[in-house]
Amino acid sequence: xxxxxxxxxxxxxxxxGDLEAFEVLFRQYQAxxxxxxxxxxxxxxxAEDLTIETFWRIYRAxxxxxxxxxxxxxxxxxxxxxxxxxxKAARQEEPLPDSLPERAPPDAAVQQDTRQRxxxxxxxxxxxxxxxxxxxxxxxQPYKEIADAMGISVGAVKLRVFxxxxxxxxxxxxxxxxx
Amino acid sequence: MNQDEEQIRNLLKQxxxxxxxxxxxxxxxxxxxxxxxxxPQVPWFDWALLAALVLSLCLMPGTIPxxxxxx
Numbered sequence: 001x002x003x004x005x006x007x008x009x010x011x012x013x014x015x016x017g018d019l020e021a022f023e024v025l026f027r028q029y030q031a032x033x034x035x036x037x038x039x040x041x042x043x044x045x046x047a048e049d050l051t052i053e054t055f056w057r058i059y060r061a062x063x064x065x066x067x068x069x070x071x072x073x074x075x076x077x078x079x080x081x082x083x084x085x086x087x088k089a090a091r092q093e094e095p096l097p098d099s100l101p102e103r104a105p106p107d108a109a110v111q112q113d114t115r116q117r118x119x120x121x122x123x124x125x126x127x128x129x130x131x132x133x134x135x136x137x138x139x140x141q142p143y144k145e146i147a148d149a150m151g152i153s154v155g156a157v158k159l160r161v162f163x164x165x166x167x168x169x170x171x172x173x174x175x176x177x178x179x
Numbered sequence: 180m181n182q183d184e185e186q187i188r189n190l191l192k193q194x195x196x197x198x199x200x201x202x203x204x205x206x207x208x209x210x211x212x213x214x215x216x217x218x219p220q221v222p223w224f225d226w227a228l229l230a231a232l233v234l235s236l237c238l239m240p241g242t243i244p245x246x247x248x249x250x
Contacts, residue, residue: 019214026207034202044200051206056213118194137188138197165187 011067022062025071026055032072033079036149039139040083040131050086054079073148080131080149087127114177121171125164132160133168 013021033054038047057078058065065074122130131150135141136157147154172178236243 023207026210027205030206031202034206035200038200039197042195044203048202048206048209051202052209052213055210059214114190115194118190122191122195133191134195137184137191138195140197161184165184168187168191169183 008067011065011071014071015062015065015067017062022055022059029072029075030055033075036076037079037083039141040080040134041086042134046086050079050082054082057082076149077151080151084127084131084150087130117172117175117177118168121168121175124171125167129160129164129167132157133164136161137164 010021010024014025030051034047034051037050037054038044041047041050054075058075061078065071122133125133128150132146135146135149136143143154143157147157150157236246
């Protein structure tokens, strides 16, 4: 995570339960955690709540933090778990939120109906597959980063993306859409 | 990446937009409120239920594999 380097004492103070050290780390990492979570859940309001939840879990787990390891990577791992819990808890039939601003206008050649069917099929994917596919296919994050954040191997991420693609294709074909 | 994945990726990116919005404000005040909240108390009947479960498992250890199978 591209944040300013922190003195080692700060991490040791945090690991010891110091609230001021936690505040410094919170202010330093909140934007990074938020950006990671919003990519997964695709809803800024939910992402803010999950950022708070992530840091709540971080604060409770302060004693387990090893000051010699990367705080950013640890925070991202916890944020990923919090986001995954949210995806699992969200009802499957709930439409996939996508209130993020567009980077580019959609291709006119792709029919609105097809896009809606794809969005619905994507929302029906199991949470772990949806998370891997979101980060790998939509957000184009490196597989290594996804693997670190999800606590699995790169091979396992590739397998989840493969399974997600296969399920999406099957679902779309059942709806009469040829991707 | 194979062709199958590329086709799905293209359709997916047309349907669900990638985005990178920034955080709109400082979340520390909300974090402080969360920290100041009392941790929820476990109701007494939850403890009673747990005690009953532990007691029944001690009296009927044969049910442990059945319970583990259904968990």
